[in-house]
Structure formats: C-alpha cells, structure tokens
Amino acid sequence: MSDVSVSVKNLDLNFGSVEVLKDLNLDIHHGEFLVLLGPSGCGKSTLLNCLAGLLDVSGGQIHISGKNVTWSEPKDRGIGMVFQSYALYPQMTVRGNLEFGLKNQKLPKDEIEKRVARAADILQIQELLNRKPAALSGGQRQRVAIGRALVRDVDVFLFDEPLSNLDAKLRSELRVELKRLHNQLANTMIYVTHDQIEALTLADRIAIMRGGYIQQLADPMTVYNKPSNLFVAGFIGSPAMSMIDGEIQNGGTSFSFKGHSVTLSGYEANGEVHDGKAILGVRPEHVSIESTAQAGKTLEATLDIIEPLGSNTLLWFNVDGVIISALVPSELSYKSGQTYHLGLDISKASLFDAASEQRL
Amino acid sequence: MKKELESLFIYSLVLALVSKIAIGLGLGKWAIKKFDLTPWMIEGLPWLFIALMAVCVYLLSRAGMNSKGTAQKGYSGYIIGWAIAALLCFVLWDFSDAFADLDIEFEFGESSLLLRFANYVGHGLLLLVTGLFAFGNILGLQTAAIFAIFTAAVVVIAQTREEDEPAGKIEKIIAQNIVAKIAAVPMIMTALGVFVGCTIWTIFYSFTKSGLLPKANFVGLDQYERLWDTSRWIISIKNLAIYGVCSMILSLLIGFILAALLDQKIRFENTFRTILLYPFALSFIVTGLVWQWILNPEFGIQKIVRDLGFESFTFDPLYNPDIVIFGILIAGLWQGTGLIMCLMLAGLRGIDEDIWKAARVDGIPMWKTYLKIVIPMMRPVFITTLVLIASGIVRVYDLVVAQTNGGPGISSEVPAKYVYDYMFGAQNLGQGFAASTVMLLAVLVIIIPWAYLEFGGRRQND
Ligand SMILES: Nc1ncnc2c1ncn2[C@@H]1O[C@H](COP(=O)(O)OP(=O)(O)OP(=O)(O)O)[C@@H](O)[C@H]1O
Numbered sequence: 001m002s003d004v005s006v007s008v009k010n011l012d013l014n015f016g017s018v019e020v021l022k023d024l025n026l027d028i029h030h031g032e033f034l035v036l037l038g039p040s041g042c043g044k045s046t047l048l049n050c051l052a053g054l055l056d057v058s059g060g061q062i063h064i065s066g067k068n069v070t071w072s073e074p075k076d077r078g079i080g081m082v083f084q085s086y087a088l089y090p091q092m093t094v095r096g097n098l099e100f101g102l103k104n105q106k107l108p109k110d111e112i113e114k115r116v117a118r119a120a121d122i123l124q125i126q127e128l129l130n131r132k133p134a135a136l137s138g139g140q141r142q143r144v145a146i147g148r149a150l151v152r153d154v155d156v157f158l159f160d161e162p163l164s165n166l167d168a169k170l171r172s173e174l175r176v177e178l179k180r181l182h183n184q185l186a187n188t189m190i191y192v193t194h195d196q197i198e199a200l201t202l203a204d205r206i207a208i209m210r211g212g213y214i215q216q217l218a219d220p221m222t223v224y225n226k227p228s229n230l231f232v233a234g235f236i237g238s239p240a241m242s243m244i245d246g247e248i249q250n251g252g253t254s255f256s257f258k259g260h261s262v263t264l265s266g267y268e269a270n271g272e273v274h275d276g277k278a279i280l281g282v283r284p285e286h287v288s289i290e291s292t293a294q295a296g297k298t299l300e301a302t303l304d305i306i307e308p309l310g311s312n313t314l315l316w317f318n319v320d321g322v323i324i325s326a327l328v329p330s331e332l333s334y335k336s337g338q339t340y341h342l343g344l345d346i347s348k349a350s351l352f353d354a355a356s357e358q359r360l
Numbered sequence: 361m362k363k364e365l366e367s368l369f370i371y372s373l374v375l376a377l378v379s380k381i382a383i384g385l386g387l388g389k390w391a392i393k394k395f396d397l398t399p400w401m402i403e404g405l406p407w408l409f410i411a412l413m414a415v416c417v418y419l420l421s422r423a424g425m426n427s428k429g430t431a432q433k434g435y436s437g438y439i440i441g442w443a444i445a446a447l448l449c450f451v452l453w454d455f456s457d458a459f460a461d462l463d464i465e466f467e468f469g470e471s472s473l474l475l476r477f478a479n480y481v482g483h484g485l486l487l488l489v490t491g492l493f494a495f496g497n498i499l500g501l502q503t504a505a506i507f508a509i510f511t512a513a514v515v516v517i518a519q520t521r522e523e524d525e526p527a528g529k530i531e532k533i534i535a536q537n538i539v540a541k542i543a544a545v546p547m548i549m550t551a552l553g554v555f556v557g558c559t560i561w562t563i564f565y566s567f568t569k570s571g572l573l574p575k576a577n578f579v580g581l582d583q584y585e586r587l588w589d590t591s592r593w594i595i596s597i598k599n600l601a602i603y604g605v606c607s608m609i610l611s612l613l614i615g616f617i618l619a620a621l622l623d624q625k626i627r628f629e630n631t632f633r634t635i636l637l638y639p640f641a642l643s644f645i646v647t648g649l650v651w652q653w654i655l656n657p658e659f660g661i662q663k664i665v666r667d668l669g670f671e672s673f674t675f676d677p678l679y680n681p682d683i684v685i686f687g688i689l690i691a692g693l694w695q696g697t698g699l700i701m702c703l704m705l706a707g708l709r710g711i712d713e714d715i716w717k718a719a720r721v722d723g724i725p726m727w728k729t730y731l732k733i734v735i736p737m738m739r740p741v742f743i744t745t746l747v748l749i750a751s752g753i754v755r756v757y758d759l760v761v762a763q764t765n766g767g768p769g770i771s772s773e774v775p776a777k778y779v780y781d782y783m784f785g786a787q788n789l790g791q792g793f794a795a796s797t798v799m800l801l802a803v804l805v806i807i808i809p810w811a812y813l814e815f816g817g818r819r820q821n822d
C-alpha cells in the first residue's frame with residue numbers, strides 16, 4: 001500500500017442539506033497524474049478543496065502520503081494548489097508571491113532563495129521575478145501560480161482548472177509544459193478540468209464524475225474506447241458518439257432498430273448479452289462508407305449535413321430518423337441528399353443496457 | 361488659414377462668455393473702481409469678442425468662397441436648433457428679469473394659479489417686445505448675439521466644406537456626438553455654476569467687510585486676521601483636529617473589524633448588518649439628542665452604573681470641557697460606523713475567494729492575510745471611505761448643535777458652526793466667508809497631494 005499517495009475513504013460532503021459528495025472512494029498512486037473530469041457542478045472543485053483541507057468533510061477520511069490528514073490544516077498536508085483565477089497576491093512582486101509562504105514558515109534565507117531560483121528555473125520565469133502580477137500575461141501569471149505551489153516542495157499538487165482562463169493557443173502550450181513538468185518532477189498531480197482534451201492528453205488516469213459520484217476511473221484510452229456507461233460515452237469524445245436506440249435480438253447476436261439490423265459479431269461484451277432493449281453507441285471515426293450494401297453489416301442512410309473540420313469532414317446521416325455521424329478524410333467528396341451505405345465497426349462500438357445505462 | 365480662423369473663433373467665443381459671466385458676477389464694477397477705468401472699457405469687452413467672432417465668420421466665408429460647398433443636409437437642423445436657442449435665450453433672460461422685478465402678490469393679488477401663470481407669460485412677452493425694441497437688456501442681447509453669430513458660423517461652414525475635406529474644429533465641436541454633448545450641458549453648467557462659481561463667489565466676498573448682505577467693499581486680509589485672533593475659532597480648529605483624527609482612525613478600525621467579523625459567513629448576517637447600519641438612517645440631530653440623554657449624568661450611563669452600586673463612578677463627557685469633544689465623537693462613531701462597515705464588507709466580498717484559499721494553503725495566518733494581502737487589495741474601498749469620513753468630519757455641525765450647542769462655554773465649538781453662526785447669527789458674512797475659505801483651503805491641502813499621488817503617480821506606473 002505504500003504506493004498510494006492520496007487515499008480518499010468513504011468521503012461525504014454536505015453543504016447544509018445539499019449532499020455534494022456521497023461515499024466517495026479514490027486511491028491515487030505516487031507520481032500519478034489523475035484528472036477529475038465532469039460537467040459543471042458535479043463536485044470536482046469540492047473534492048479538490050476537501051483534499052486541500054479548505055472544506056471540512058462531513059464524513060470519511062483522507063490520507064496523504066500515509067498520514068491521516070482529514071482534520072489537518074492545509075499547510076500541514078504537504079500539498080500545493082493552483083487556482084483557475086491564479087489567486088496571486090496582487091501587490092507583491094512575483095518573487096514576493098513565491099517567497100511569502102516560505103518566509104512565513106520561517107525557513108532560512110538561503111533555502112528560500114534556492115527554492116525560488118529552482119522554481120523560476122523550471123518554469124522559466126526568471127526575468128519576471130521583479131514584476132507585479134498586473135504586468136504579466138495570463139500564461140505568465142499561471143506559471144507564477146504553479147511556481148508558488150512548486151516552492152512549497154510538496155508531494156501532491158492540486159490544480160483547479162488552471163488553464164480555463166487562458167486562450168486556446170496558450171492553453172495547448174501550457175498543457176504541454178504541464179506534462180513536461182510532471183515528467184520532470186514525478187509528483188502526484190490531481191487536476192480538475194471540464195475540458196476532455198486536457199483530460200485525455202494529460203492524465204495517467206481519468207476519474208469521470210457526475211453528481212458527486214465517480215462514474216469511471218480508468219486510463220484515457222479505456223475511458224475513450226470502453227466507456228463504462230452511457231453518461232461517460234456521451235461526455236467523452238468530440239465529435240460525440242452517435243447513440244442508437246434499439247433492441248438486441250436473436251440470442252444476443254444482432255442489434256435492430258427501425259427495421260434495420262446489424263450483427264453483433266466482434267463485440268467484446270463484459271458478460272453475456274441477453275435480448276432486450278439496448279443502446280448502441282458508435283464513434284464517428286468508426287463509421288465507414290462502403291461502396292456496396294452487405295446484409296447485417298451496412299445501413300442505408302441519407303446524407304443530411306456536411307461539416308468540414310479541416311483535416312477531416314464530419315457527415316451527418318439520417319437512417320429513418322436516427323442520426324448517425326461519420327468522420328471521413330476531407331479529400332473524399334460527398335453530396336448531401338444522396339444515399340450511402342454505412343458500415344459500423346462493431347468491435348469498437350459500445351453497447352449499453354437501456355434501463356441501467358451500463359455497458360454490456 | 362481656415363484652421364487658424366476656426367481656432368480664433370472658438371477662443372473669442374469662450375472669452376466672450378467668460379467676460380460676460382465675470383461682469384455678471386460683479387467683477388466688472390470692482391475692476392472699474394479699483395483701476396480707475398472708464399466703464400465702457402469693461403462693458404465693451406464681451407462686445408469686442410463678439411465682434412471678433414463676427415469677423416472670423418466673415419473671413420471664413422471669404423476663405424471658402426471658391427469651394428463648391430456641399431451643404432450637408434443635417435446642418436439645416438443644427439442651424440434651426442441654434443437659432444431657436446438664440447431666441448429662447450433672449451426670451452428667457454427677459455423672463456427671468458421679469459420675474460425678478462415682479463412683486464407677485466402686489467401685481468396680481470390672490471388670483472388663481474392658472475390666471476397667475478397666464479399673467480406671468482403675458483408680462484414676460486410684453487417685456488420681451490419692449491426689450492427687443494428698447495435694447496434694454498444688455499446680457500440677453502449679448503447672448504442672443506453670440507448664438508446668432510454661432511448660427512452664422514454653422515451656415516458658413518456647412519456651405520464651404522468640400523466633400524473630401526476633413527471636418528474642422530467648429531464642426532467637430534458642434535456636430536460630433538451632439539446628443540451626448542447636449543445631454544452633458546446641464547450637468548456641466550450645474551457643476552461649474554454651483555461648485556466653481558459659488559466657491560469663487562465665497563472666496564471673493566471673504567475679502568470684503570460684508571455684513572448682513574454681500575457688498576464689494578474690500579478690506580484685504582482683515583477678515584482673516586480677525587479670524588485667527590478669535591479664541592473661539594482656535595478652539596474650533598483644535599476640536600476639529602481631535603475629532604478628525606480620532607474619528608478617522610476609529611471609524612476605519614471599528615468599521616473594518618465589524619466587516620471582517622460579518623464576513624465569516626455567520627448566520628443572521630443580514631440582521632446584524634441592518635442593526636449596525638440602522639443609526640446611519642437617523643439624522644445627526646436625532647443622534648445628537650439620543651446621545652445627549654445617554655451621556656446625561658442624571659439619566660444616562662452614569663446613573664445606571666451608580667445604581668448598580670458603583671457610587672463614585674463618573675462619566676459625564678458632555679459636561680466636562682476637557683473631554684466634551686469625545687462625547688461628540690462617540691455619537692459620531694455610533695452614527696457613522698455602520699456605513700463604513702457596509703462599504704468595507706462590500707470590499708471584502710469583492711476579494712476573490714481563491715486568494716483566501718491560496719493564503720491558507722500557503723499557511724498564512726488569518727490576521728496576516730488581512731494585513732498583508734486583503735487590506736492592500738481593498739485600497740479603492742479605503743480611499744472611498746476615507747473621503748466619506750473626511751467630508752463628514754469637516755462638515756460636523758448638527759451633532760454639536762444637538763448635543764452641546766458648543767458648550768460648556770465654547771469648549772465644543774467646531775468650524776462649521778463658527779461659519780454658520782457668523783453668516784446667519786452674527787450677520788457678519790465676510791467673517792463667515794473667511795472661515796469657510798480657510799476650511800476649503802484645509803481640505804485642498806489634504807486633497808491635492810493625495811489626488812496627485814493617486815492619479816498623477818499611477819499614470820507614470822502603467
Ligand atoms: N459554498 C457552497 N454552498 C452550497 N452549495 C455549494 C457551495 N459550493 C458548491 N456548492 C454546490 O456543490 C456542487 C458542486 O460544486 P463544485 O464547485 O464542486 O462544482 P465543479 O464540479 O467544480 O463545477 P465547475 O466545473 O463549474 O467548477 C454544485 O452543485 C454547487 O452548487
């Protein structure tokens with residue numbers, strides 16, 4: 001168990017009568033980059049604040065580096081935190097921001113200087129040290145904020161949507177830098193975001209949250225390819241997965257909807273698949289356009305809308321009122337209003353039970 | 361050439377208005393007397409500038425003689441507008457004179473409102489007509505002339521500007537953003553008239569020996585010498601200094617501490633806020649009377665504590681000349697701290713919650729976070745409250761009147777009361793004006809360096 005850096009056990013958190021986190025369990029390994037992903041209001045920040053000790057939990061325990069810190073002050077938990085709004089102290093210089101906490105801990109002067117120099121070196125903010133936050137760009141401010149966590153010399157970094165206030169280009173730059181930083185420092189990082197690209201690119205594991213519960217906790221590729229339920233499937237992936245309401249028939253061998261039918265051979269089910277109402281989810285890149293019709297493999301579909309995305313083109317098809325989207329290379333040309341034969345790659349599709357919404 | 365003419369036109373216009381107003385304020389008569397001038401030298405000044413304007417317009421029309429003149433359509437509207445303004449101005453000026461001359465009751469007796477109004481209008485019109493023919497009203501005539509020449513200038517400019525020529529100065533002034541400018545005029549007039557005009561008027565008459573009525577008989581600095589020789593004024597200043605320093609420090613301190621306590625997400629915050637803000641809804645007079653009772657040795661705190669068994673307890677600030685100003689201070693704080701607290705609370709609420717979290721993660725103790733991070737961030741709020749408190753201090757008057765009326769003796773006098781008493785009680789306007797001018801100076805001495813630091817300094821920083 002020494003591999004576990006942060007461990008959350010049966011965590012409950014209420015704001016008055018509102019239950020935000022319910023019986024939440026989570027183990028995070030040393031040096032792991034864990035991303036908490038979920039829609040707005042699902043409790044990501046709340047969970048992070050509980051870990052940081054900024055909120056008093058209503059029940060359960062939090063262990064960091066083997067110590068029970070459920071009731072410790074934030075400063076004693078061995079964490080550093082970075083906020084969406086940077087939260088720099090505006091009237092202090094960058095150096096002042098980095099030093100303030102350390103000075104308060106009464107660390108020796110040369111130690112403080114060493115740590116500040118190291119952080120400035122890692123984040124390449126040496127030239128900014130004597131400026132005030134107001135004279136920095138958003139990206140530079142966030143770097144300083146990361147530096148403030150860095151100088152604390154802690155095991156666990158907590159990030160609450162650190163890149164959300166930046167424009168798209170800066171965000172992708174800083175994303176790469178964060179990844180590099182993680183490789184360099186090998187600290188545990190817990191990172192809250194609602195941007196799935198950030199989650200997929202940065203994470204060792206992603207915890208997808210909804211309404212205070214963790215829906216799926218897995219590495220990015222598993223989350224993407226084998227979403228554990230309908231919510232995760234719909235939340236992850238852009239352009240989004242097409243969902244087809246239908247029924248499993250013939251002893252779990254075929255899926256039919258609106259009079260069409262596709263065979264389920266090649267689908268890796270979790271267990272045995274029984275007949276009954278179900279939902280088939282197919283990502284646009286797993287829909288192909290075939291030249292000929294094959295019974296049980298292809299669907300007759302009318303092309304509705306064409307959305308060029310640059311390197312690819314997104315095609316929206318209509319199969320008797322069911323919308324299916326397909327991602328094709330942009331060199332190929334298609335005409336809207338025409339009929340095509342769609343092939344679905346069932347081995348990469350996801351099948352969900354209609355009632356429980358769980359993956360089959 | 362055109363550019364210079366337009367500039368000259370605008371300067372003449374401004375000078376014409378300024379000289380007109382200065383004469384209207386009575387400066388003209390004073391200058392005539394003082395420098396032994398013949399009256400027409402002064403009274404002719406506005407006319408001189410008006411003539412200059414006219415010449416500019418004429419030359420402008422000559423300069424633009426050869427241009428095709430693409431008269432902009434919108435301009436006819438402006439022209440009509442300015443012409444109406446000229447007429448209105450003349451009429452109103454006559455009207456105001458008419459009203460000033462009227463003794464309403466005498467002229468019209470106890471007639472109905474409508475009838476009276478009709479009489480006003482008729483009377484005004486009559487005056488207008490006679491005025492037009494008799495050229496009786498110089499000021500109205502001048503104003504009308506300025507407007508008329510301005511209208512002419514608009515016509516000329518509209519007629520002579522080429523299509524591709526950039527707009528000149530005059531056009532920029534009258535045609536661009538005209539709606540915003542018109543909307544701003546009343547406010548600018550009020551600001552200039554009330555603030556600048558009245559201030560200058562006050563300072564002006566502080567050099568005279570005006571008694572019951574303002575009269576321009578100058579005595580140099582006599583009023584000021586007398587002022588500083590008066591022990592009542594000296595005591596007023598001392599009291600104000602004590603009251604000011606204590607009230608400034610204590611209001612800020614108590615206001616901030618209360619706000620910080622309320623900011624701890626306590627329950628019943630609204631209730632507390634209302635209770636603490638409630639005194640602010642009371643007038644100073646009521647506050648003063650309330651505290652006069654509370655501090656009264658026979659009925660108030662002293663009596664209560666003595667009844668509890670502490671027989672020798674004395675607390676009668678309002679009856680002790682040495683500490684009476686502190687008795688007033690207590691009432692002032694009770695009344696004013698609620699508002700300061702509310703402002704501070706708003707300031708505290710404006711601080712990003714993440715700053716608090718960051719400080720907690722950094723392990724900064726609460727008091728240090730307030731002192732080193734939050735208070736510096738609340739600088740704008742502090743400045744606002746400082747200005748509010750300071751203006752309250754300088755004006756403090758009614759509180760004193762209600763609590764002690766300056767007593768015992770003259771030990772709780774304040775400058776504002778001095779001004780009021782001399783202006784209206786002692787019928788010595790000159791002395792009152794001198795005192796208020798000193799107060800104004802004192803305020804300026806504080807405000808100007810601060811404003812310079814606040815605004816002048818910042819420009820260099822950014
Ligand atoms: N102080 C509070 N008092 C009451 N309810 C709160 C409080 N803070 C958060 N909540 C509620 O808790 C839930 C979770 O909030 P949280 O801030 O953790 O969401 P989030 O996942 O971080 O969302 P976002 O992506 O918008 O930041 C929300 O429904 C919110 O309304």
Ligand SMILES: [Mg+2]
Nearest residue numbers: 044045046160
């Ligand atoms: Mg959040």
